[in-house]
Structures are given as structure tokens and as C-alpha cells.
Amino acid sequence: MESFPHLSRFGVMKHLEVLRQAGLVQTREQGRQRVNSLNVFPIRRIYERWVSPFQEMWSSQLLGIKAMAEKESTRKRRSRKRSKESIRSPEVIKSVSNNKNHQARKCGELT
DSSP, X not given: OTTXXXXXXXXXXXXXXXXXXXXXXXXXXXXXXXXXXXXXXXXHHHHHHHTHHHHHHHHHHHHHHHHHHHHHHHHHHHHHHHHHHHHHSHHHHHHHHHHHHHHHHHHTSOO
């Protein structure tokens, strides 16, 4: 009840009674206390009937999304690696150096 402060004790008892009648909760008495526990068998049957048919479809869809994301990530990594390698190549360094010299001559800094 502490987890749901907006519910009264009477409201919780009514909900538990409905769940008991549906066979989803089992109750046993220990002295003055009632111990409620979940009955997993009907919940498993509900799962098997309503969720299982979609399990394979969703699994394959999620695996497809994962594969696409990994492929995209790998493609981006390769692209970044290529751009870093091209920046370090001697041709690019020479080109950048020549471009700086050209700009400096235009401004009159180098003669």
C-alpha cells in the first residue's frame, strides 16, 4: 500500500478480490494475516496465447534494426578514419602548406 498512496485499503482489497476470482492471485491465511501471491500459470497461458505469436516477428524486426545501426556505425567509423588518414597524407600536408604560403603572399606577408 505504501507504493500506491492514492489507493485506500478498501480499494486494494477490492482489486485483490477481483484478481482472486479471475484466478490470478492465490490467498492463504497465516494466523491473522492474509498472504497473497501471484498465480503464474494463467498468466503464462495469457502470454502464450497473446504475446507469443508476435515474439518471432518483433525479434526479427529488432535484430534488423540492430544490424542497420551497426552497419551505419561501421560506415561512419570508416569514413572518419579515411578523412583522418587523408589529412595526414603528404599530399594534403603539402597542399595545405602551399595554400598558406599563397594566402600569405596575397596579403603581402611573404615576398
